[in-house]
């Protein structure tokens with residue numbers, strides 16, 4: 001599999017505290033010195049292009065809490081060889097930044113929206129406001145991003161919201177992706193981890209939807225990644241499933257991930273990472289480090305999920 005996709009986590013701070021992702025107090029804050037500067041992130045992206053990368057996604061933590069995120073987009077957009085720049089966000093700050101991000105060259109956005117019910121949204125995010133997230137989604141449309149995807153993690157209670165998500169795909173050209181909860185972080189234990197949480201398998205949700213709706217298989221929007229898509233005939237958007245646990249897709253993984261503190265990871269499910277910071281001023285060496293990581297990338301690490309020592313909020317999803 002060609003590794004052509006780099007996910008840059010630009011901060012591990014977040015303005016929400018999703019129960020399955022972060023402890024209530026957030027993750028221990030890193031000092032500015034520990035976090036790569038935009039120039040350093042752009043260096044890694046530029047060198048990664050020489051190793052085959054052509055698509056970059058900005059993520060976090062919540063990327064838009066980092067001041068100047070749009071500047072980074074501009075730097076990436078001016079990097080020859082990067083053809084696709086995308087962002088994963090919870091949408092809360094998107095109304096403020098959407099047009100600037102678009103102008104700087106951001107092509108598409110994924111908005112994480114686990115619930116369309118204000119109370120459940122507030123519970124899941126520990127105090128987040130659904131109307132703010134929906135305003136973010138609306139601003140993505142206004143700014144002209146395409147495609148626009150909504151990420152909804154399959155945690156208990158989602159079963160009661162399926163109709164609302166289906167309706168969203170009827171009304172707007174939005175691609176809802178139901179994502180299986182991945183029990184990645186041991187440290188978060190009962191609070192965010194697998195303990196005490198009923199996992200909702202994607203096949204179960206698909207079955208429920210198929211009992212209620214006529215769904216036709218769909219090729220999915222650009223950048224469909226590991227999701228499998230379906231569509232209601234006549235609907236403007238689609239419904240996708242990212243079944244990272246029940247139907248893992250390691251064999252088709254094309255991704256590299258860089259954490260905000262400069263660790264390169266080739267697999268979400270493995271704790272292995274390499275610190276790129278010593279090589280930031282030595283592009284030839286950095287290239288060798290990235291090439292070695294790509295060459296050593298394994299495609300069978302799914303079963304090691306529980307050995308992973310970093311939360312999704314640190315790796316960037």
Ligand code: SAM
Nearest residue numbers: 021060061062088089090112151181182312317
């Ligand atoms: N703050 C941004 C956001 O909310 O989209 C970007 C970072 S967030 C870590 C990226 C995505 O990972 C979100 O869609 C989130 O729901 C998802 N996520 C976090 N923890 C997860 C887990 N354990 N299993 C599956 N998805 C998870």
